[in-house]
Amino acid sequence: MPQNLSTNTSDRLIEANPDCENWIVDDDSSTEAYYPQETELTVDPYRLFRFLSDLEDILLDIPGDRDRLKAIMPLVRHLLTSSYWLQMEYDQPSPKTGWSVKMLYREPEYPLTVQMVAWQPRSVSPIHNHGVWGIVALISGEEKNRFWKRSPTAEHPDRLELVGEKILQPGEIISFMPGAIHSVESIGDEPTISFNLYGETNYKQRYEFDVTNHTAKNF
Template identity: 30%
Template sequence: MPHTTVLEPLKADQWFVDNPDVREFVAIAKEIISSTEHNRTETLNILEPHFAALLKKENWLPKPFTQPNPDSGLGQGIGQWLLYRSQERVLTIFSLVIPPDAITPVHDHLSWGLVGLYQGKQEETVYCRVDNGELEGRAQLETVGTYQVKTGDIYHLLPPDNDIHSVKAITLFAPSISIHVMGNDTGSIWRHHYHPEQKSVQSFRSRYSNVLMKQERENHAKFH
C-alpha cells in the first residue's frame, strides 16, 4: 500500500500557465466541483463539455509544457508538467507528454479525473484489481480492454473501478500530449505502480517535471 500522503495547503493557487482560457476553465471547474461534491460521476459528466471546449482552443498551451522530460519520474522521457494547482490541492491540471512508442507504467490515480488528448494518438490499456490487497507488495490485475484514443477524445477516471491503466504513444514522429484534470495533487501523492505479469505492486510518486517537492528542494540545497 502507498505511504499516507499528508499535503499541507498551499499559500495560494499556483498558475504555471496563466491565460484567459485556463482562468475561465478553472473558474467553471471550481464551481462544478463544489456543487457536485457528493457525486463525482456528476462532476465528470457536467465538467466534460467545458473541458472539451478547452481542448479545441488553439495556442493556450505554451511550448515548454509540450516537451518530453529526460529526468521523468515516470521514466522513458515522459514529461508531467503542472499547469495549475489549487490552494487546497483539490484541483490540478497537468499535461502528460509521452514520446513516440513510449509507454507509462501501469498506475492508478486515487482520484476522479478527466483525461483529454490534446495532440497525437494513444493506446490506453485499462485494468481492474481483483485481489483484496491483503498481501503487502502483491496485486492481481485483469485487463478490462485496450482502446485507441485520438486528438479530442476524453475519458473518465473514477476509483475504484476505472482508475488503473497504462498509456502508450502511437504517434511516429511527435509526442502524444494529454491534459489531465484531477481532483487531487496527483504528482505529489504516493500511489501505485503495478507489475501485472509479476502480480506485484509498489508505491511511487510521479512528481511534476517543473516543480520540486519540498523534500527534494531540501536535499538539493544540501548538496549544491
C-alpha cells in the same frame, strides 16, 4: 524548452473526431461512451481563469465523482477549442523518462491540478491508478490505454486482469474514476500531447502495479 504545436491544432482537435467522443472509465475499469447533452457555451474566448472558477463551482455543487466528470468534460472541450494557446503549452519529453509534465495550474488548498503531458513515441507507462478522478483530452498523436481490474487470489491479493483497451485519437476525452487502473502507450511516430486534469491527490490510494509478480506499491 516549451515546444509549440502547429497553429491549426485547434482545428485538428475538432475535426479529427467529428463525433466528439467522450469516455468514462469506471472503478472496475469498464468503459462507457458518454454523449453530453448539447449546451450553449457562449463565452469566447473561454479563458483558463473562468474554467477554473467553473470547476470550483462544480466541485462545490456536485458531490459524486461520476456526475462531476460528466459536467466537466464539455468544459474541457470548450476550453481547448476556445483558448487554443493551451494546446501549444508543453515541454519536450525527457530523453530519460520518455515523458514530461508541464504544470499549468496548481494552488495550495485548491483541490485539483491542471497539466500538459507529452510522451515520446513508443513510450509506455507503468500500470497504475490515480486514486482520484481525472480527465485526459488528447491533443496530438495517438495514445493506447489498456484497462485493468483487480482480480485477487489468496496467494496474490494484488493480482490484476486485463479487461480491454482503447486507442485515443486527437479530440477524444477520457475520464477516470478514482479506482480505474490503466497503462498508457504512445503509438505512432509523433509525440503524444494531452491536457490532463486531476482531483485532489491521495497518495495513500495511488498505486503502481507489477502484473508479472502480482505486486502493488505506492507512488
